[in-house]
Amino acid sequence: MKAISIGLLGLGTVGSGVVKIIKNHQDKLMHQVGCPVVIKKILVQDLHKNRSVDVDTGLLTSDANDILYDNEIDVIIEVMGGVGETKEYLLSALRRGKHVVTANKDLMALHGSELLSVASEHGCDLFYEASVAGGIPILRGLVDGLASDRITQMMGIVNGTTNYILTKMSTEGLAYEDVLKEAQELGFAEADPTSDVEGLDAARKMTILATLGFSMHIDLADVNVSGISKVTEEDLHYGKQLGYTMKLLGYAHREGEKVEVSVQPTFLSNNHPLASVQNEYNAVYVYGEAVGETMFYGPGAGSLPTATAVVSDLVGVLKNLRLGVNGKSAVTPQYPKRLKDNEEKYSKYFLRIHVQDEVGVFSEITSIFAKYGVSFEKILQLPVKKNETSEIVLVTHKASLTNYDSILLELKDMQAVREIKSAYKVVRKTL
Ligand code: NAP
Ligand code: HSE
Numbered sequence: 001m002k003a004i005s006i007g008l009l010g011l012g013t014v015g016s017g018v019v020k021i022i023k024n025h026q027d028k029l030m031h032q033v034g035c036p037v038v039i040k041k042i043l044v045q046d047l048h049k050n051r052s053v054d055v056d057t058g059l060l061t062s063d064a065n066d067i068l069y070d071n072e073i074d075v076i077i078e079v080m081g082g083v084g085e086t087k088e089y090l091l092s093a094l095r096r097g098k099h100v101v102t103a104n105k106d107l108m109a110l111h112g113s114e115l116l117s118v119a120s121e122h123g124c125d126l127f128y129e130a131s132v133a134g135g136i137p138i139l140r141g142l143v144d145g146l147a148s149d150r151i152t153q154m155m156g157i158v159n160g161t162t163n164y165i166l167t168k169m170s171t172e173g174l175a176y177e178d179v180l181k182e183a184q185e186l187g188f189a190e191a192d193p194t195s196d197v198e199g200l201d202a203a204r205k206m207t208i209l210a211t212l213g214f215s216m217h218i219d220l221a222d223v224n225v226s227g228i229s230k231v232t233e234e235d236l237h238y239g240k241q242l243g244y245t246m247k248l249l250g251y252a253h254r255e256g257e258k259v260e261v262s263v264q265p266t267f268l269s270n271n272h273p274l275a276s277v278q279n280e281y282n283a284v285y286v287y288g289e290a291v292g293e294t295m296f297y298g299p300g301a302g303s304l305p306t307a308t309a310v311v312s313d314l315v316g317v318l319k320n321l322r323l324g325v326n327g328k329s330a331v332t333p334q335y336p337k338r339l340k341d342n343e344e345k346y347s348k349y350f351l352r353i354h355v356q357d358e359v360g361v362f363s364e365i366t367s368i369f370a371k372y373g374v375s376f377e378k379i380l381q382l383p384v385k386k387n388e389t390s391e392i393v394l395v396t397h398k399a400s401l402t403n404y405d406s407i408l409l410e411l412k413d414m415q416a417v418r419e420i421k422s423a424y425k426v427v428r429k430t431l
Pocket of ligand 2: 133134158159160161162196201300301302
């Protein structure tokens with residue numbers, strides 16, 4: 001019984017977890033795939049670094065060619081991150097007939113379709129379960145579990161760092177900067193947290209989810225993105241008063257043949273299943289025409305949770321190898337891309353406006369909304385502040401994005417409006 005040889009690219013947070021799982025679950029792996037699984041070589045940058053996992057240092061190399069050109073290596077596990085040279089490594093591996101498992105959402109969101117097509121040309125598997133929501137088997141859930149259904153909506157809390165920050169701000173009343181600092185000290189948020197807090201990390205994951213869930217090739221540039229760096233404690237406070245919880249929400253919706261995909265801070269009604277997803281946890285809510293509501297919940301990051309998804313993909317590759325069907329399971333998108341126009345995108349909105357406290361201002365504001373046929377669901381008018389500014393907090397009924405944008409422009413032009421402090425999408429549980 002020939003052992004299967006793995007080449008591991010990267011031995012950081014996820015790579016160390018992969019080594020541990022392959023070692024500690026060897027019996028289970030043997031039982032499932034029918035042969036031993038051995039890590040033959042590991043690519044790192046620094047050969048002398050202290051590692052959090054016990055590995056034979058003879059396995060380490062800093063030359064990718066030692067792995068890519070090793071004919072005995074059957075499968076490459078890529079957990080090094082990066083896009084440019086990493087893509088070249090994976091293309092080279094696939095062209096040499098090596099199967100690939102990756103956790104790299106940046107790479108899959110940008111170049112997934114090219115990599116998948118090279119994989120299929122060469123009869124190779126390319127699996128990437130860990131790239132979205134770490135340990136949650138959401139990609140298999142969409143592609144296999146819900147294969148018979150037509151998915152119309154996916155909403156995801158797919159970034160752990162921002163969910164942790166928003167949870168702490170909301171439950172402990174802390175300021176954004178303080179929680180971000182705490183998250184960095186805990187080793188949670190990256191030293192440069194820009195792609196997490198500005199929503200780009202979530203956008204990459206939503207690109208992958210929407211492409212699979214809607215069977216339509218969605219590009220990262222199709223996702224409208226805004227992050228949480230401007231969210232304030234006051235916003236969360238008013239949201240709470242109105243029965244909402246703030247989340248950085250990935251939103252993907254299909255209506256007829258058209259779709260929209262976005263990522264933005266969103267007020268969810270407290271009875272929405274996603275509202276109770278706290279701290280660093282991730283969850284993806286999926287609505288299918290036949291199945292109705294489903295929700296996938298779990299750890300979206302971390303060494304062992306993410307490595308679980310990576311090694312489960314490896315098991316998938318090895319099962320296919322035994323059946324002789326590698327490279328045959330990827331399904332290309334069924335539909336051409338059709339994106340909704342702004343007038344077809346509907347949502348409720350939360351607005352917090354500072355206005356001069358004088359007669360007729362509120363009526364002027366309501367007349368702007370009325371002009372665009374948008375009515376209010378909730379309104380709070382707060383006591384006058386010292387500088388004769390009054391605060392108005394309102395939640396609209398559904399409005400098209402076109403009308404909402406026009407309303408914002410007209411409000412900004414109003415002389416009595418001192419500042420639009422914040423504006424967020426609102427999602428309520430509708431079932
Ligand atoms: P990490 O801790 O920074 O580890 C990266 C590893 O790759 C290190 O061992 C590093 O070597 C090696 N490496 C990086 N660039 C290299 C290069 N140019 N040449 C050779 N080796 C190189 O990263 P990670 O957190 O494990 O993340 C890995 C991948 O998984 C990323 O794509 C990430 O987005 C994805 N992911 C991570 C998580 C998570 O919870 N961390 C969750 C889901 C997905 P040295 O050790 O010598 O520096
Ligand atoms: N930075 C990511 C997060 C890691 O916070 O969710 C997992 O992709």
